[in-house]
Amino acid sequence: MRRVLFLSASVLALQAANASAQTIDLGEVGATGATTDSSGEKPGTAAALAPTQSSLTAGEPQTILNQRFLRDIASPMSDYLAVAEFAPSSSNSAPNGMGLSSKNGTVRGFQDGQYNVTFDGIPFGDPSAFGHATTSFFPAPVLDHVIVDRGPGTASTVGNATFGGTVSLFSETPSQDFGGRIEGAVGSGNSYETGGVANTGAIAETGGTTVLMNYDHLTSDGLLQEAGFHRENGMIKLQQPIGAHTVVTFVSNYSDLKWNTFTQQTKAMVEKYGLNYSGLNDDPDSQEYYNYNRDHRRADFEYVGIQSDFDFIRFDNKLYTYSLDDHASGGADQSGATPNSALLKSGVPGADVIGIYRSWGDIAKFEKDFGSGFSDTTVRFGVWAEHSRYSQFEQSVDLSTGQTAAFIPYKALGSIIENNLAVSDTDQPFIEFEWRPLPGLTITPGFKHIDFSRTFTGVQSFATYNSSGDYSANLGSTEVNYRIAPKLSVYGQWAMGFQAPQVSVLQTSAASANRVSPQQTINYQTGVVYKDDRLTADLDGYYINFRNKVSSDLETVNGLSNQTVYFNQGGVIYKGIEAEATYVLGSGFAVTGNGSINSAAVKATGLQIANAPTSTAAFGPLYDQDAFFGSILTKYVGHRFAGTGELANGNPNVRLPAYHFTDLVVGYRIDHLLKAQFMVNDLFDLHSKTEGSGALTNPTYYYLPGRNYMAQVTMDF
DSSP: OOOOOOSOHHHHHHTSTTOOOOOOOGGGOOTTOOOOOGGGSOTTSHHHHOSSBOOTTOSSOEEEEOHHIIIIISOTTOOHHHHHTTSTTEEOOOTTOTTTOOOOOEETTBOTTSSEEEETTEEOOOTTTOOOOGGGSOOGGGEEEEEEEOSOOOTTOOOTBGGGOEEEEEEOOOOSSSEEEEEEEEETTTEEEEEEEEEOOOBGGGTSBEEEEEEEEEEEOOSSTTOOEEEEEEEEEEEEEETTTEEEEEEEEEEEEEEEOOOOEEHHHHHHHOTTOOSOBSOTTSTTBTTTSEEEEEEEEEEEEEEEEOSSOEEEEEEEEEEEEEEEEEESOTTSOSOGGGTOSSSOEEEEEEEEEEEEEEEEEEEEEEOOGGGOEEEEEEEEEEEEEEEEEEEEEETTTTEEOOOGGGTTTOSEEEEEEEEEEEEEEEEEEEEOOSTTEEEEEEEEEEEEEEEEEEEETTEEEEEEEEEEEEEEEEEEEEEEETTEEEEEEEEEEEEOOOGGGGSSTTGGGOBOOOEEEEEEEEEEEEEOSSEEEEEEEEEEEEEOOEEEEEEEETTEEEEEEEEEOOOEEEEEEEEEEEEEEETTEEEEEEEEEEEEEETTTOOBOTTOOSEEEEEEEEEEETTEEEEEEEEEEOOEEOTTSOOTTOOTTTEEOOEEEEEEEEEEEETTTEEEEEEEESTTOOOOEEEEOOOSSSOEEEEOOOOEEEEEEEEEO
């Protein structure tokens, strides 16, 4: 009888006195996201070399970006979106350089806040709008691998935005042996990155305790003018076996980030100041002064996991908390269109903003095996519960003095623009059955119930609010995976996705008149995966029916006219084809490619929604043999529509042209102890538009940052 292994390879090794450490074949990593890296792969095989690949056990379209990709291809400055953008149907905008400015990460046209991001299986994000402070949580040097699941998953896939898939981030497993690595890098924009990892190895005196410590420091002037960036990130991960059947894991990650906030620029400003103009300057009498437009974010993430594997049941529990404390200041109008004198008699008008959220939660899962042969089944059940608090305070100030100052048009209202508190609670009990009626065939039906509630109180743009909303949904799913042969599998999925309305729905005086149900999707997906030593390849197709799109209108409520009321209206059809493959040519050479053709069209009009690429691709040659390694990868993103999306009136500024960039990596290893590599991002020095406002007059844009360099040295010990 097969069973799902909850315990990591390193912990399982402790249970057998003279057994060697177990490794996990990357081909076996399924949608459940079992941790792995490329170290267990036979050198030179397609699975070891492939930058992107799926799994033979997948139940929905997914892309695994393995440890080799993170260490030998991705820039050490990368955040997780700069890694995930190389997956099919994925895109990202980074005008200040990879890892310094991810702005618009999308998956199949779903925007940030419409898909989950998890760390070691725990969903996290801004509880008010479900978005993510990408630069504050888990940079690439902290991660072991990333899996982009393009679908809602099974019933046990939890989160507030199972709506558009899951970007799963995984930490390294502490090693059984003492050792680690030290790394340092220098690059364009006066960029410096240093850090490393240290493993204690198994400590026999405490029953096999293993501890991993990770530190990463990054500082850069940025590739845009005056757009400086500074980040410190530290993580500790401890695993403690208890007896022969249980392991306790403790993880704590802390990030401290300071950066200058920049904006999109008009064509006129770019022509005047250059493509690296950020909207910031060095004039202390200006609202665009770089020292006034600053953001200081401190983030932490902690969890305690308990995993037990007994003969009669398996148990996996994670108790966690995470927080973001964001203190920012900025000019009242960073575009420069509003003169200082329009808001203050003297001084520089701006605002100080404090946004803080903290979430506490627990994910409990139980597994038990039943039957044999045709009735061979694993039942999996549990619950996810989370409580979150989000507060925001904004006050108008004179940036030149740092003192509170009410703006002239709002003198009678005071200086406190916002002072809000949003509290949310979610509960998601689930049950699913992993049925294996025939060898190689797995059928996983499941059911999940969702309850989500939120209250909102405070002052928003000088108006007082006190409102609440309660939402619920019942979601079903079924996944089928059939291992036709050891190297070939097919899969299919029907699943429902969910997303509660954002807090903005409650930020209206007419909230009691809202007629809003949760936004939902019904997903239909099928695919095929093939893997052998020479070739790893997969192909899938999808059709997603997005329902209950939240819209708003002005109505008369309780005798008051022009009140904003939210309701469900229409939806979007997402559909497309995705593929990826890596083929080993021999003598260390391989070629890789992935791509997608995507549509995200409004049901009522057939027009493409905003920021949804019509196609994507990533391709190029790879080399890895003996001491030398390298790659030349090109990422292509098809045309998109800015603002509200494709418009029937043909506004020429709405359509953003397709773009591409090419990254070059050349590296050399010395006896597996020292590694040196040189990277060139945007090799051909392109400055294509990557994102825009779509405004009819004076549209603004972000651009590719242009050619930039980085050299890195890593020493293992």
